[in-house]
Amino acid sequence: MIKWIAISMLVLAFACWVIFMIVLMVLMSSGPTAKPADQWQTESWMQADDSLPDEMPTRVLAMTDLPPLEPTPTAQDVAAAIEKSKQAGCDAAVITVSWPSLEPSAGQYTFDELKQSVELNSGRFLFLGIQVVNTTVKDLPADLQSKSFDDPEVTSRFRDLLQALAPLLQHRIKFLSVGNETDVYLAANSNEAAAFKTFLDKAYENAKAISPDLLVGTTLTDGGALREDCRELVAGMDAHFLTYYHGQHGLEGTFKDPATTKRDLVALAAELDQRPIVFQEIGFPAHPSLGSPEKQAVFVDGVFDAWQELGPRVPMINYFMMYDFPRDFVEGQISYYGVTDESQRLTNFIGSLGLHETNGTPRPAWSTFEARGQQARQ
DSSP states (O other): OOOHHHHHHHHHHHHHHHHHHHHHHHHOSSOOOOBOHHHHHTSGGGSOOTTSOSSOOSOEEEEOOOOOOSSOOOHHHHHHHHHHHHHTTOOEEEEEEEHHHHOSBTTBBOOHHHHHHHHHTTTSEEEEEEEEEETTEEOOOTTTTTSOTTOHHHHHHHHHHHHHTHHHHHHTEEEEEEEESHHHHHHHOGGGHHHHHHHHHHHHHHHHHHOTTOEEEOEEETTGGGSHHHHHHTTTSSSEEEEEOOBOTTSTTOBOOGGGHHHHHHHHHHHSOSSOEEEEEEOOOOSTTTOOHHHHHHHHHHHHHHHHHHGGGSOEEEEOOSBOOOHHHHHHHHHHTTOOTTHHHHHHHHTTOSSBOTTSOBOHHHHHHHHHHHHHHO
16 A cells, blocks of 8 residues: 555655646747757757856755746746745755656657756756656656666666766766655565666766766655665665655654754764765645644754754755645646545645745745755855
8 A cells, every 4th residue: 555655745746747847838939859969968058057166065955946836927937936046045956857758769858848947047056856766656768668677778778868968967967866756666666676776776887977976866755765675775876865754754644843853854864874965855834734834934944953963964955845836736636646545634735835825925934944045055
């Protein structure tokens, strides 16, 4: 049986993808263009960003800063949301894409979505997630989907994809995650664990050959990162990439008292080895059945308190997210997945992670985030 939190992460990930595509459609004047690698590699978005310093600071901050979605956002709305997060101290960004969206057919690459994302985030240090696994879903190009992760064709095609992205990985990307919440997928598909480890190790080797300074890994939930099988999975990676929603391990959908946020994050770091920890997503619900706006503000404060204590051990945090998803949109996503049990709690969780309500009204946590984010940048 898929656990409550796994279902919520799946719906959340898919909702983000749908909304991001809506935003991109606002910005893009035409559909995706399939081209061979060499025709993409000379484009300016893959080259160095002259507005960035030569060295990344020891700690960078990001936020999932999609604009309010009602009414349908304009290009100006997208730019305003990004500028708002920049003013709050966010000098980094997380970009996630699926492998099929990058390579719909062998050797033909559609990087339009990725290009738009990189250009929107000029002047920021970038974390790129290529979601070959997305929580509960295996996500390979259609002609590879039925093959094992360790099939030579799968590993060589992913090598070629990374090579196609080589200038971007060398000049713009600081962190590369291969797979999102991989622990959830492997818990439900344990027979694929050995094959995925082979795939991941080869992906690591190929990425480091392209860009030795790149921090490479796969993203796990905070609970999954402590499992022995997952410790073995990421033993050869550069960093721990995590999602963290202050959930009580083993109790479905129960969230901890946010007053323990600093203590729990520091304890989590102590349970992991000394490699860097990057929070690809970190957040807390404001809905009163799960938390509250006030508790969310306490959580945000606790995150920054922990970050201050852990220092460079945590080179990047991405707070999820700036604005709530519209409730009817969340309900539609839950219905799409056929979820009937706990659907109300799922809606309350996924629909209240924003530091602003859907209509743009800031919650108390936003002023906390602004103040602490600006302080961290100094």
